[in-house]
Amino acid sequence: MNVVNALVQGILLGGLFALFACGLSLMFGVMDVINLAHGDVAVAAVYLAVVLIPASHIPALWIFVLVVPVFVVGGYILQRLLFQRSLDSGAVTTLLVTFGLSVVLENGLLEAFTANSQSLNIGSLVSGSFEISNQIFVPYLSLIILGAALVALAALQLFLARTRTGRMVRAMSDDRETAQLMGANYRHLFGIATGLAFGTVALAGLALGMYTSVAPTTGPSYLLYGFAAVVIGGLGSLWGTLIGGIVLGVASTLGALVDPDFGAMAPYLVFLAVLAVRPRGLFPKKAAA
Amino acid sequence: MSALLEVRGLTVCHGQLEAVKGVSLSVSPGEVLGIIGANGAGKSTLLRTIAGLHKPSSGAVLLDGVAITRLAPEKRVAAGIVLVPEGRRLFGSLNVEENLLAGCYRARPGPWTMARVLAMFPWMATRRRQPASQLSGGEQQAVAIARALLANPRLLMLDEPSLGLAPVPLQRIYAVLPELVEAGLGVLLVEQDVRQALKVSARVQCLLEGRQTLAGVPAELDFEQIEAAYFGMTRKKGA
Numbered sequence: 001m002n003v004v005n006a007l008v009q010g011i012l013l014g015g016l017f018a019l020f021a022c023g024l025s026l027m028f029g030v031m032d033v034i035n036l037a038h039g040d041v042a043v044a045a046v047y048l049a050v051v052l053i054p055a056s057h058i059p060a061l062w063i064f065v066l067v068v069p070v071f072v073v074g075g076y077i078l079q080r081l082l083f084q085r086s087l088d089s090g091a092v093t094t095l096l097v098t099f100g101l102s103v104v105l106e107n108g109l110l111e112a113f114t115a116n117s118q119s120l121n122i123g124s125l126v127s128g129s130f131e132i133s134n135q136i137f138v139p140y141l142s143l144i145i146l147g148a149a150l151v152a153l154a155a156l157q158l159f160l161a162r163t164r165t166g167r168m169v170r171a172m173s174d175d176r177e178t179a180q181l182m183g184a185n186y187r188h189l190f191g192i193a194t195g196l197a198f199g200t201v202a203l204a205g206l207a208l209g210m211y212t213s214v215a216p217t218t219g220p221s222y223l224l225y226g227f228a229a230v231v232i233g234g235l236g237s238l239w240g241t242l243i244g245g246i247v248l249g250v251a252s253t254l255g256a257l258v259d260p261d262f263g264a265m266a267p268y269l270v271f272l273a274v275l276a277v278r279p280r281g282l283f284p285k286k287a288a289a
Numbered sequence: 290m291s292a293l294l295e296v297r298g299l300t301v302c303h304g305q306l307e308a309v310k311g312v313s314l315s316v317s318p319g320e321v322l323g324i325i326g327a328n329g330a331g332k333s334t335l336l337r338t339i340a341g342l343h344k345p346s347s348g349a350v351l352l353d354g355v356a357i358t359r360l361a362p363e364k365r366v367a368a369g370i371v372l373v374p375e376g377r378r379l380f381g382s383l384n385v386e387e388n389l390l391a392g393c394y395r396a397r398p399g400p401w402t403m404a405r406v407l408a409m410f411p412w413m414a415t416r417r418r419q420p421a422s423q424l425s426g427g428e429q430q431a432v433a434i435a436r437a438l439l440a441n442p443r444l445l446m447l448d449e450p451s452l453g454l455a456p457v458p459l460q461r462i463y464a465v466l467p468e469l470v471e472a473g474l475g476v477l478l479v480e481q482d483v484r485q486a487l488k489v490s491a492r493v494q495c496l497l498e499g500r501q502t503l504a505g506v507p508a509e510l511d512f513e514q515i516e517a518a519y520f521g522m523t524r525k526k527g528a
Contacts, residue, residue, distance in 0.1 A: 164394060167383070171391045174380040181340060181374060182440065183366035183395025 005136045006257050010250030012138070015146030016211065018245030020204035020222060021229035022153055022238055023197030029236030030173045030193040033083060033094050037102035038226055039219030041198055042205030044105055045071060046214050049206055050118050060120040061144075064206050068199045075198025076191040083194065084187055102219065109216035119213035120206065145207045149242070152200050157238050159196070169193055173236070228271040234281030243282060247274075291354070293318050293475040294339070294370070294444050299348035301331070301338050308334040310499040311348070316444060316475040321466065323490030323507075324479045327519060331499035332479040333375050336446045339477070340372040341365045352444070366395050369443035375452065375479075377429040379421035379436075386417035388432055392439035399441030400472060406435045409465060427458025434465065445469065446477045451485055463489060483515060497521045 020042065027033045035041075048070065049063045056066060082101070086093040122141070129139040160166040169189050172179040176186055208214055208222065229248050233240030248267040255266025274282065292315035301309040309331040316322045324332050337343050339350055341362030350358045352368055360368070379388050389403065407414045410431050416424075421432060430450055437445060451459050466489055469476060480486035486493055487507040495503035495518040503510070503518030516522070 164390070167387055167390060168394050171380040171383055171387075174382050175378055177342060178374060178378040178380070179391070180342070180362045181366065181372050182391050182436070183363045185361070185363045 002135070002257060003254070006253040007250055008132070008136055008138065009142070010253035011246050012142035012146050012249070013252060014242075014246030014249030015142070015149035016204065016207055016245070017225050017229045017248050018242040019145065019149035019152055019200060019207060021226040021233075021241045021245055022149075022156060023199075023201040023204075024223075024226045025230045025233070025236060025238060025241040026156065026193055026200075027197045028230065029238075030169055031083075031087065031190050032091060033087065033194075034098070035197070036095065036098040036223065037105055037219075038098075038197075038201055039221070039223030040102045040105035040109075041071070041219075042201045042208060042222060043214050043216060043219040044109065045202035045205035046118060046120065046209035047109055047113055047216075048202075049120055049209060050113070053120070060122045060210065061125065063120070064203055067206060068202050071202035072195040072199040074195075076195035078198075079191040079194035080187060084190060087190075106216050106219065113216065115215055115217070117213040117215040117218075118209065120209040122210050126210065141210060145211065148203060148207065149245070152203060153238055153242055156196065156200070160238075165189070165192065225267065228267060231281055232271060232274045234283035237281070237283045240281060240283030292316065292351075293353065294477065295351040295354070296335075296339065297349045297351070299335065299338060299345050299350065301334050301343050301345045303334070303343075308499050309338065309345075309496075312494075312496065312499070312501050313348075314477075314494055316477050318443070318473045318475050319470050320492070321470060321476040321478055321490045323486035323493040324477065324496060325481070325483050325486050325493055325515075325519065326496035328481070329498075330496040332496055333448055334499075335496070336372055336448050336477065336479055337374075339446065340370060363395065366440055366442075367397065369397060369441075370446070371437045371440045371442035371444070372446040373433045373437045373448060373450065375448040377426075377433040379424075379429050379432055381420070381422040384418050384420050385413055385424070385432055388421045389413070389417075389436055389439055392436035394440075396439055397441040397443075401438045401441050403439065406438055409468070410435055425458070426453050427455070427461060430454060430458070430462050434462065438469070442474065444475045444477060446479075448479045449481060450478075451480060451482045459485070483519065487515075495519055 024035060024038050027035050045067050049067050052066050053060055053063050058066065082097060083094060086097040125140055129137040131137050160170055168179060168184045172184055172186055172189055180186060225248060229244035230241055232247050233244030247270060251266040251270040252263050256263025294316040296312060296314045298311045298313055299309055300307060300311055312335060314322060324335065326332050334343060338345050341360055345358060349356050352370065357365060357368060380391060424432065450462050478486060478490060490507060492506055494501055497518060503514060
């Protein structure tokens with residue numbers, strides 16, 4: 001029964017990982033950009049919420065209505081002003097620029113908010129849960145986060161599959177030059193992709209801030225989980241990222257059954273194992289192209 | 290007839306190499322201009338520069354007499370210039386229909402609709418869900434041309450449409466050309482297959498090492514003239 005409970009909790013946790021990772025997956029899939037500041041962007045979203053909640057009187061659970069649009073727009077602007085310039089001068093430059101952004105965000109947050117950790121207060125919801133059987137409890141918050149992850153991934157998938165702009169984003173990730181020959185302004189489309197990536201990671205950050213507490217320097221540790229989820233699922237594949245997140249989540253909770261410390265290590269063992277057996281991840285996207 | 294596209298003294302460099310040297314040409318609506326020349330003669334570079342993918346080091350590209358030499362490639366599509374690139378370059382992870390829809394992305398208003406394109410290539414309708422990467426070479430070329438037509442170009446540039454095609458699919462591709470010309474499209478055709486180019490073009494120009502070596506009406510050119518211009522085997526007159 002413990003194992004079943006661990007599986008359930010692992011899947012729920014996987015939702016958070018997937019939500020966190022899908023922006024990484026999108027940016028890599030579309031632009032071949034590995035955003036090392038991804039974790040810090042999530043943390044920055046929490047701090048923005050910490051400022052906005054008292055100012056706007058919006059409850060913490062709904063603050064995403066303000067925070068997510070700010071990050072979508074911010075992502076677009078950052079792509080146009082910062083990432084695009086580095087993209088034009090090579091992949092390594094982009095890596096360095098996002099690393100620089102990570103350092104700047106961390107230190108900016110330290111400067112403005114000190115090293116104290118913060119969390120988003122959602123009242124009794126944080127500990128509320130319902131019972132499936134006498135040993136399996138499903139926390140409401142985890143379920144909400146998994147739901148949000150599914151909605152975000154489905155929305156992204158629909159956007160990419162069904163809309164004119166989304167189709168062109170995919171075309172561009174196949175062949176940027178030919179997409180230009182069809183009239184695509186790749187800078188604009190890259191901006192949209194980054195905006196969406198930042199929007200989803202802001203949502204993930206808010207979920208994280210409700211689930212646990214974050215400090216200005218916790219971003220990179222979550223970035224690692226994000227990377228692992230993206231790589232396990234297969235680079236650039238959104239549903240693969242969801243599976244990757246769930247695999248990580250389950251590995252973490254099952255590992256914790258063996259030994260609480262092992263829970264933190266198990267996901268990385270799985271990560272290594274997948275890399276050893278299937279270096280392109282479970283659902284590689286680019287193999288088909 | 291006034292020129293739709295005019296290129297004046299275009300020179301394009303790839304690093305130190307001058308790929309195109311002072312080439313001029315013009316294409317009128319409803320006219321096919323064929324550019325022939327050996328591998329590396331600068332034909333593709335010429336087309337890609339007209340499409341905006343390369344910046345010329347000197348010279349000008351004019352559409353309806355307006356200079357567009359510095360215009361971004363995606364804006365030239367809206368102005369009516371569309372290139373079918375060498376090697377088809379379909380979007381491999383998109384299916385046939387999505388590839389065609391990509392052509393509609395910045396389409397100008399005009400006669401080419403999805404219905405008309407599907408009437409021209411009926412097989413595309415039944416295979417629209419198939420990934421573009423699974424099509425044969427001839428089918429891919431047809432999709433690439435259909436995709437370009439859906440943008441409703443005024444000038445259609447075809448870069449080596451015959452490349453890697455067997456004779457029958459090749460004839461199928463060229464069979465659509467008269468309908469395009471009749472619709473008033475200007476066509477700039479780059480073709481290594483000289484016979485094919487001479488057959489469909491109103492005028493041809495030959496490039497050799499980036500320079501124009503011959504221009505004329507196919508019926509008035511004899512084989513030796515073309516051979517000399519193509520391979521540069523006769524003594525070069527001071528160019």
